[in-house]
Amino acid sequence: MKQQTIAQQEYVRKQKRRQKTVAALRIFLFAALLAAWEGSARLGLIDDFIFSSPSRVAACLVSMTGDGSIFLHTGVTLAETLASFFLVTAAGILGAVLLWASPDLSEILEPYLVMLNSLPKSALAPILIVWLGNNVKTIIVAAVSVAVFGSILTLRNGFACADPDQIRLIASLGGTRRHVLTKVLLPGSVPLIISNMKVNIGLCLVGVIIGEFLAADKGLGYLIIYGSQVFKMDMVVMSIVILCLVCAVLYQGIALLERRIR
């Protein structure tokens, strides 16, 4: 290996020290918050029946792990999220391709898509229950509706930003619009599609939880709403914590896919 200068060694040491400090402080912050929460519950500064406490949440987690119900609820939420995520991704790409293929259609649909995209989708949930019933269909449709319009618009704008010279290049090589799509737009949009997937996975989870609040007897959203109704705040907090973990895992999954493609 090449001999490093003193200045370089000093720089590397500084950077490593900084990374370690950041990691240590992150853990410290977490521990401090837990300790403060637990401490104030024990000392009676807050009512742990309302605010719960880390030990009560842990106890709840242990008991629900014991009877296996937590796996059922987490699994249901995860499955619904993944199902709606794949539907959104597929519909997003297909919709964007369709709009790109027909500029007329794109122009006609533009105001509708913009309106549907900015409409708060939670407003649709009650209608969906009436139309589709109190079941998993409603939840998935709710989740898809949250993410799909934004996804289509983002990808379509990405396609529209393609360099006209790249399209000229394909034409000069004797290619048609289909070749522009398969050789330039789709492969060139992979980074965009992945960053859009990162947004979609979060939005799908939002949609699934909204759906489960209203139309479910399983899932983390159901646990949260049920727990709050029967004042089992430990269950509510525990569900939120698991939800955080689910988010992190799903997001990291896509980040991993991104790194593998690069």
Add this chain to the structure above:
Amino acid sequence: MIPKLEIRALSYSYHTMAGETAALSNISFTVDTGEFIAVVGPSGCGKSTLLSLISGLLRPDTGSIRIDGTPLSESACRIGYMLQKDHLFEWRSVLQNVSLGLEIQKKLDAPHREYVLSLLNAYGLFPFAQARPSQLSGGMRQRAALIRTLALEPDLLLLDEPFSALDYQTRLSVCDDISSIIREQKKTAILITHDLSEAVSVADRIIILSRRPGRIRKILPVSFPGGAVSPLKRRNDAAFTAYFNEVWNVLQDPDSALSARGGAL
């Protein structure tokens, strides 16, 4: 002899809601097989439009384009197009990039693959066949772009300012490189450039266009002792400055060339 390319009374206008912009007006010239033509003119004079018309990407309003005597739309002639940016796709290897045209035209069989590899080999890119475009230097990227065009064995090459995105030093050497490849392959080529010295250093004839709408000011034959010597040698030749000044003067003086032609008519 039938010329490779014959352009007669060509005009083209762009239409937008804001109005009509005449880009080219009454352009006529011919190009013989194996000739290297440069087109120069002020920016916005319709140089690129001219290439788009010849390549069939745009249809002329009036006038005709004939290749080997047959109208462009019926011609089976293959036209290669090289653009200012190389547009090599980062998600493809160099080999996949230079084979893109063959892939699109479904001609990626063994003999064509062999031909592409021989081109890569001849122009020093063979060791980089599996590399990504980002691993190539600016000059190598332009060479790869040229090979992508040559892979389709075009009869006529259209070069739209292919060197202008490069820094000056690279530009001189890449221009030298590319023009010698084109001479060696005996291709007929039309180069568009706003760099007058580049035009003088590569072309057999220089077509000088006027401000928009582009009309032909003058067609200047260029010949150097020793035939088609390389661009770098041309730049060192005594005749180079004289040609440069002549092109410069025609471009500078809005009236002389037109009135001179008017007088001749």
